[in-house]
Amino acid sequence: MFGISALDLARAQFGFTVAFHILFPAFSIGLAAYLAVLEGVWLKTGRQVYLDLYRYWLKIFAIGFAMGVVSGITMSYEFGTNWSRFAQKAGPVLGPMLSYEVLTAFFLEAGFLGVMLFGMNRVGRRLHFAASCMVSTGTLISMSWILASNSWMQTPAGYTIDKATGRFLPADWLRIIFNPSFPFRLVHMGLAAFLCVAFAVGAVGAFHLLRDRRAGRAPTEPVRVMFSMAMWMAAIVAPMQILAGDTQGLNTLQYQPAKIAAMEGDWESRGRAPEILFGIPNMRTERTDYRIEIPFAGSLILTHSLDGKVPGLKQFAPRDRPYAPIVFFTFRIMVGLGMLMFALGLFSLYARWRGSFYSNRWLHRFALAMAPSGFVALLCGWMTTEIGRQPFTVYGLLRTTDSVSPIALPGIATSMLVFVVVYFVVFGAGLLIILRMMAREPEIGETGPDPRQPTRAAGQHPGPAQGQPDGMGGHALPAE
Amino acid sequence: MTPEHLLPILSAGFVAFTVLAYITLDGFDLGIGILFGLERGSQDRDVMVSTVAPVWDGNETWLILGGSALYGVFPVAYGTILPALYPLVIAMLLALIFRGVAFEFRFRAEGPRSRFAWDMSFLAGSTLAAMTQGMILGALIQGIRIRDNQYAGGWFDWLTGFSVFCGLSVVVGYALLGACWLVWRTEGELQSRARRHARVLAAMTLGLIVVVSLWTPTLQLHYLRHWNVWPRILYVAPVPILVAALAALFWRSINDERSHLMPLLCALGWFFLCFTGLGISLWPWIVPPSIDLWQASSPPASQVFFLVGAAVLTPIVVGYSAYSYWVFRGKIGKETHYH
């Protein structure tokens, strides 16, 4: 049918659902950490503004988290529905790791999420803070396990292969978990999650700064504090991410040279290679057209020496090459956005120094425009990683064509269609709800997400009742 | 007994525990959603959702654990059951998406129209999830066609009278759990209505249990042998007897205004017994009628790693999950907020 195979659709469906999924976990990982920090600072200083910010973001967190959970459940079953042969061969290695993720992370998040959302008045402040920390820890543990799995698929280690069945047999669990690319990916992904949230929070702050200014109001304290915290994160974490990305590139050069060649758009292996800034890799003619390049820079960046040898795609048989045009561009978008983030960080430092941090409209506009930058960079990074691993699911060992389930095309096409519709409707609605909540300015005496609040029962908000310190707040307010 | 023989039995025991935990815990959450079909009042619905809002996520996590455990210790079962029941599994996942987001979205809805839409998605999502879970069970019991460790049947093999009947049974059974949960956790009018629902649903559930129990042995000769061979029947005879005893207890407590928790315990007891009966029928298959535990299992290195983690971590998980239930204990009324 139109030259599309069941395999293509199985891949498209998996890529689509996982790409949706990863947006929410990244948001949850970053936001949970931010919330734990806010609550900790509130406990330490007793300043109302941190509690207000905590409650403001907690309500948004609840929505994002729910979407992360439901989209994640889909993922854990799609290994079986779409990749049954992969599941049978790699399950002995990856399945137990996923089970450990459930037991050490998902239960931890779920167990303490209820307390975090609704329990402030039931358990007291310190235990509540402990619950927030547990949820945040859970998201970080979850990230570690899933990245260990994914890294193992990129750089497998610690296994043997059973001749008769072609199955991977675990031989050394420590080497499986701490496989060669895991530490690099973990750092890069963790920083990416923090950047996603830093730029989202910064953009919300910038939005209210701009709006208040237009309305001739002075911005409230929560708005100023959140913008400032976000810009500190940007200034500090963006350069760290660039360093982390660079080391990750060195690791990939060592273990997945074909991927590096595709990311760079290089066809010939050579020393003193140029860095191609722009071009269009052409898989048929085996060259990169319309190139703009910097001489020697390719070798310099990848090997940190002028005549270091850089791999080219021709070194690999055509059937072992990843599809370069996509990888080439997703990689450049990610790196470009990383540079822009760095630039915004520098700009914010400059504005602070000049004392125009809360009044410089260009700074606020820039920050607002960067709202989705973290998420876009994140998706581009993942696509580089995953598509660059093709045509293998377990790099160099198990081909994607040998991983797919024996499912007929019409069935998978139908489910693909349903997935697309449902995801856009449901998660689109969720995004709208989140944006609407972000468009509302945080208030002094912000209420919590307790569903039994009278404002809710009346079915309406934001009403004046929102400002009342009741529900989750009540006597938990610090005595001032 | 060699480790190759013993390990899969231990793992299967753990997977069975996980599935049972999921069915009973998410069972009453989903039941609350199904009861949205009977309870229309917006305040009552708020109360119903509030009784489970702090704990539903943890309940659903058992489903993820079940899936990942199959993936890790019985990869052959995971890789054949899921493609065989593909449409059912996808439908279940989508249904869970609708009901999961509805927990949050319905409280954030602006205006009655969108509130209504998310209430409907809660009702429909819960009902469809229960229905597909029952059908998955039914399709598994009736057997799956396998060749070379891969699914070899057609697109709609799972769709039979039996699987549909199982689906409906689970919808009714979950609704019963939900109603009993409400008897325990609410008061006043809502509680009295929940008692009424529970009585009807319990009668229906018992009838359905009888029909499914008589129907199952006719599907595969193997199942019949498990129940009819002397002296094995001595071990399994208590199952129907206990079901009847629980029924007596249930009727006494549901009509007794002072009894709040007992109906739920009886209903959970039925689920436990049915599950045990099912285990007796299926043993030692994991994908009837061709793949048994040992053929489906992963190598000992995977099983040991998995079992050690499960043995150490599960008690901790159960501990803090119980703590979270305890924090939110007590009746939820119209006027009570969490305080």
Ligand code: HDD
């Ligand atoms: C544990 C494993 C794992 C993890 C954590 C991820 N993926 Fe992946 N991904 C796969 C395991 C995998 C896979 C099962 O191996 C696929 C399916 C087919 C394939 O080739 O690889 C895949 C394919 C795949 C594709 C299609 C690529 C292609 O077919 O050419 C995309 C776009 C993504 N993934 C994107 C992502 C994103 C955005 C992720 C962030 C969460 C992600 N993947 C995490």
Ligand code: HEM
């Ligand atoms: C394809 C691979 C993936 C699978 C099978 C998967 C599976 C799941 C599942 C089942 C959940 C729901 C857990 C719950 O009930 O709390 C979940 C949520 C989560 N996942 Fe994924 N996931 C994948 C990719 C990732 C990646 C790459 C990351 C991060 C680096 C990640 C991080 C998280 C986190 C932090 C949560 C908690 C819920 C949330 O934050 O919204 N996952 N995932």
Ligand code: HEM
């Ligand atoms: C400008 C600096 C950056 C450089 C040099 C860089 C470099 C890299 C490299 C080399 C990879 C690995 C591909 C592979 O080998 O598998 C990667 C993956 C990735 N990047 Fe970046 N990156 C940069 C910025 C960013 C930013 C700003 C984000 C997001 C906010 C981001 C998110 C990701 C993600 C999510 C992955 C895939 C995760 C993984 O494989 O662990 N990157 N990046």
